[in-house]
Amino acid sequence: MKIALLGLGTVGTGVVDVLGSNREKIAGLTGESLTISHVLVNDINKKRGSGLDGAVITDDIEKIIEDDTIDIVIEVMGGIERTKNILKAFLEKGVHVISANKDMLAEHIDELVETANENNAQLLYEASVAGGIPVIHGIEHSLNSNQITKVMGILNGTTNYILSKMTIDGWDYNRALDDAKEKGYAEADPTNDVEGIDAQRKIVLLSRLAYGRTVDIGTVPVSGISGVDITDIENAARENLTLKLLGKSEYRDGALSISVEPVLLPSDHQLAGVNYEKNAVFVNGNAVGEAMFYGPGAGSLETASAVVSDLINAVRSKDSRHKNFAPDAPAAVENGSGMNEYYIRIKSSGADDNLPAVLDELSIGFSRIDTESDFVIRTGPTESSRIDELKQNDAVDVAAAYQIDGVE
Amino acid sequence: MKIALLGLGTVGTGVVDVLGSNREKIAGLTGESLTISHVLVNDINKKRGSGLDGAVITDDIEKIIEDDTIDIVIEVMGGIERTKNILKAFLEKGVHVISANKDMLAEHIDELVETANENNAQLLYEASVAGGIPVIHGIEHSLNSNQITKVMGILNGTTNYILSKMTIDGWDYNRALDDAKEKGYAEADPTNDVEGIDAQRKIVLLSRLAYGRTVDIGTVPVSGISGVDITDIENAARENLTLKLLGKSEYRDGALSISVEPVLLPSDHQLAGVNYEKNAVFVNGNAVGEAMFYGPGAGSLETASAVVSDLINAVRSKDSRHKNFAPDAPAAVENGSGMNEYYIRIKSSGADDNLPAVLDELSIGFSRIDTESDFVIRTGPTESSRIDELKQNDAVDVAAAYQIDGVE
Numbered sequence: 001m002k003i004a005l006l007g008l009g010t011v012g013t014g015v016v017d018v019l020g021s022n023r024e025k026i027a028g029l030t031g032e033s034l035t036i037s038h039v040l041v042n043d044i045n046k047k048r049g050s051g052l053d054g055a056v057i058t059d060d061i062e063k064i065i066e067d068d069t070i071d072i073v074i075e076v077m078g079g080i081e082r083t084k085n086i087l088k089a090f091l092e093k094g095v096h097v098i099s100a101n102k103d104m105l106a107e108h109i110d111e112l113v114e115t116a117n118e119n120n121a122q123l124l125y126e127a128s129v130a131g132g133i134p135v136i137h138g139i140e141h142s143l144n145s146n147q148i149t150k151v152m153g154i155l156n157g158t159t160n161y162i163l164s165k166m167t168i169d170g171w172d173y174n175r176a177l178d179d180a181k182e183k184g185y186a187e188a189d190p191t192n193d194v195e196g197i198d199a200q201r202k203i204v205l206l207s208r209l210a211y212g213r214t215v216d217i218g219t220v221p222v223s224g225i226s227g228v229d230i231t232d233i234e235n236a237a238r239e240n241l242t243l244k245l246l247g248k249s250e251y252r253d254g255a256l257s258i259s260v261e262p263v264l265l266p267s268d269h270q271l272a273g274v275n276y277e278k279n280a281v282f283v284n285g286n287a288v289g290e291a292m293f294y295g296p297g298a299g300s301l302e303t304a305s306a307v308v309s310d311l312i313n314a315v316r317s318k319d320s321r322h323k324n325f326a327p328d329a330p331a332a333v334e335n336g337s338g339m340n341e342y343y344i345r346i347k348s349s350g351a352d353d354n355l356p357a358v359l360d361e362l363s364i365g366f367s368r369i370d371t372e373s374d375f376v377i378r379t380g381p382t383e384s385s386r387i388d389e390l391k392q393n394d395a396v397d398v399a400a401a402y403q404i405d406g407v408e
Numbered sequence: 409m410k411i412a413l414l415g416l417g418t419v420g421t422g423v424v425d426v427l428g429s430n431r432e433k434i435a436g437l438t439g440e441s442l443t444i445s446h447v448l449v450n451d452i453n454k455k456r457g458s459g460l461d462g463a464v465i466t467d468d469i470e471k472i473i474e475d476d477t478i479d480i481v482i483e484v485m486g487g488i489e490r491t492k493n494i495l496k497a498f499l500e501k502g503v504h505v506i507s508a509n510k511d512m513l514a515e516h517i518d519e520l521v522e523t524a525n526e527n528n529a530q531l532l533y534e535a536s537v538a539g540g541i542p543v544i545h546g547i548e549h550s551l552n553s554n555q556i557t558k559v560m561g562i563l564n565g566t567t568n569y570i571l572s573k574m575t576i577d578g579w580d581y582n583r584a585l586d587d588a589k590e591k592g593y594a595e596a597d598p599t600n601d602v603e604g605i606d607a608q609r610k611i612v613l614l615s616r617l618a619y620g621r622t623v624d625i626g627t628v629p630v631s632g633i634s635g636v637d638i639t640d641i642e643n644a645a646r647e648n649l650t651l652k653l654l655g656k657s658e659y660r661d662g663a664l665s666i667s668v669e670p671v672l673l674p675s676d677h678q679l680a681g682v683n684y685e686k687n688a689v690f691v692n693g694n695a696v697g698e699a700m701f702y703g704p705g706a707g708s709l710e711t712a713s714a715v716v717s718d719l720i721n722a723v724r725s726k727d728s729r730h731k732n733f734a735p736d737a738p739a740a741v742e743n744g745s746g747m748n749e750y751y752i753r754i755k756s757s758g759a760d761d762n763l764p765a766v767l768d769e770l771s772i773g774f775s776r777i778d779t780e781s782d783f784v785i786r787t788g789p790t791e792s793s794r795i796d797e798l799k800q801n802d803a804v805d806v807a808a809a810y811q812i813d814g815v816e
Contacts, residue, residue, distance in 0.1 A: 014695075018553055021555070021694060021695075022553060022554065022694070025555060025620070028620075126550070132697070132699065134546055134550030134551065137546075137550045138542055138545075138546065141549065141717070141721060142534070142542030142545045142546065142714075142717050143542065143713070143717065144433075144437055144717055144720050144721075145430060145434070145712075145713050145714075145717040145719075146426075146430065147430055212433070212436075268681070270681065270682075273676070274678075286430070286709075287422075287426045287429075287430070287540070287709045287710065287712055287716070288540040288704060288709075288710055288713035288714075289540070289703070289709070289710055290703060291540065291542070291703035291704075292700075292702040292703065293699075293700075293702075294699065294700035294701075294702065295696060295698060295700065296696060296697050296698070299697070301694075301695045301697070302695065302696055302697055304553075304695055305551070305553050305554055305696035306550075306553075308553035308695070309550050309551065309552055311553075312553060313549060316730050317728065319729060320724075320725065320727070320728060321727065322724050322725075
């Protein structure tokens with residue numbers, strides 16, 4: 001079978017490596033000889049490694065789209081609108097598509113699935129969420145016996161690295177960010193990672209699949225970690241709580257709550273022990289209860305593991321009559337309706353004596369966390385609207401407010 | 409489609425519940441109406457719950473085997489030889505089989521797969537290892553792009569509960585065992601669990617699949633937890649090490665090392681944080697690096713989650729041309745060839761001064777762990793044969809020796 005590889009960057013190179021190293025096993029599983037026949041690159045003059053002998057290396061996508069011998073396309077080139085149109089052109093020809101492109105899929109997966117299903121093509125995208133962790137396949141093919149009620153994941157290695165350095169080594173945010181850049185975990189412009197935009201795309205893709213509803217990315221509130229103060233990490237540690245940036249969603253009675261935000265977890269929660277660049281996704285289902293998938297969220301071979309797994313599965317099921325999963329309705333997003341505990345730090349002032357009264361007025365029950373400065377509390381179960389009101393109250397200066405989740 | 413359910417105990421009842429609760433989702437995924445048409449029970453007079461309206465409830469297995477309308481059999485009744493023969497009879501008729509029976513599969517899976525493949529039937533067994541955790545499917549369909557080099561799992565909830573109580577709450581073995589019995593985590597005769605026999609069956613099934621080689625259960629050495637002394641758990645904690653009963657195997661250069669034994673892990677290792685009745689399986693692959701699957705290792709609905717997932721996948725792929733995975737050769741088991749660090753406690757005596765000389769003679773490098781009594785050491789990388797020689801040395805009384813794994 002002939003494969004076109006669109007993109008030969010970190011992941012594309014990994015795909016070539018894995019197909020080479022594990023050729024014999026893959027041939028045994030698929031019963032097919034898989035050949036990369038075409039590679040789309042930006043610079044056709046750049047020197048390439050081995051593993052691509054005989055492949056057409058081109059910067060002309062039209063040439064690849066027009067070639068009728070291609071069975072499967074692997075897209076690891078990035079980009080949104082143009083890339084979507086390219087993949088649509090392949091799907092319209094009945095070519096199977098494997099994509100690692102979360103940015104594009106979070107916007108356009110439903111459109112692409114529709115085209116795929118009209119043309120009996122498969123669209124697989126394991127590598128788009130949490131790198132090498134098989135969570136897309138896990139939700140779709142292993143926890144499929146469950147009605148899933150909650151998904152909660154550490155979906156971004158850059159921010160998890162930074163928060164781990166702050167938590168474990170006591171570094172402040174800027175030092176941890178600089179270190180992440182130096183180690184190659186953060187890009188020169190880290191905005192998409194540290195502001196939670198990358199995680200937002202992933203929680204959209206996970207939630208769509210988990211609950212069987214389309215999810216409009218515009219409805220997902222995002223709060224990143226650039227404002228996290230080491231003080232709050234230290235205060236929380238005294239309560240055995242650990243701060244993690246989570247993509248998080250719950251689906252109950254037909255209503256979806258979904259967000260990306262820093263959340264405090266009990267330090268003995270499975271997700272709290274996932275550190276540095278690792279990712280993990282926690283899933284609650286009505287039969288399995290709690291399950292978690294853990295592993296590498298990025299990396300060349302690591303992400304290629306997911307891409308090549310999709311490739312093997314696409315080849316093995318190419319004669320299947322089953323269509324790609326397509327949600328039949330949009331999710332009704334209702335954020336802020338649930339009750340949660342919160343950690344809140346209020347800046348100290350002469351008015352401290354009034355704080356309990358203010359909290360009492362808002363019906364926010366709390367216990368005080370002992371700290372050297374500031375007024376720090378852990379609330380009882382509280383509606384998020386109460387926390388919003390507190391933030392807007394002119395009499396208090398809320399320096400930090402984090403939801404506490406995972407408490408049994 | 410018609411399903412025969414063999415066994416209506418804890419897991420069988422869970423299967424009926426999950427099929428009922430999630431009927432709509434399952435019908436959507438399979439495009440089929442799935443009906444339990446036959447149930448095999450021991451006592452046909454016992455009162456049954458709902459969800460089985462119209463099913464033939466019988467204690468006569470021949471009646472079910474002879475019925476040609478059955479498409480799929482779910483076996484959750486236990487037993488080894490007789491059960492294997494029953495399932496073989498179904499497979500010979502081309503009926504798909506789903507089994508949660510690790511005891512039987514660890515002995516007979518290769519024979520059943522051969523029969524299944526000769527008759528275009530599927531044999532699925534997700535629930536047989538680690539309950540609701542989708543690790544069988546994960547290795548077979550998601551990490552299939554990898555050459556897997558290592559599998560290491562907490563595969564038994566009873567022993568993990570006992571060790572967690574000893575580690576976290578400081579209870580001694582007998583108190584923890586009694587508590588496990590009281591809570592229903594341990595059976596009246598806990599031998600199969602505490603002596604590692606249950607975990608042995610599971611590591612056999614996992615290793616067979618991971619490395620693509622048949623594994624003779626007789627080649628797998630087993631050591632349980634009934635001899636674990638709280639002293640060693642406490643000493644190890646001071647070195648940031650946590651004791652877990654692991655099913656463990658490695659496959660390198662065509663040689664398999666495999667065992668079930670208590671192993672010390674760094675306390676920040678992902679598996680070390682898996683506590684009480686939870687299970688988890690850690691897998692190393694040459695592309696993904698490290699991945700872990702975590703969740704419930706037992707339970708009615710939890711295990712049914714895996715059974716019903718197999719059912720959905722069996723129905724969805726019933727027209728697939730792909731055969732069940734069948735290893736083509738036995739694994740060459742070579743235990744004890746690798747180098748590992750060890751924790752060793754040697755009983756104190758007047759001869760303590762000679763211990764360093766004994767260890768030096770065996771070329772066992774070590775650092776001493778400070779304790780109030782006994783001579784406790786952590787070795788450098790050492791062959792297991794050296795440890796065996798130490799145990800056999802009349803001059804020393806080795807009270808405990810545990811391998812240390814997962815050190816980076």
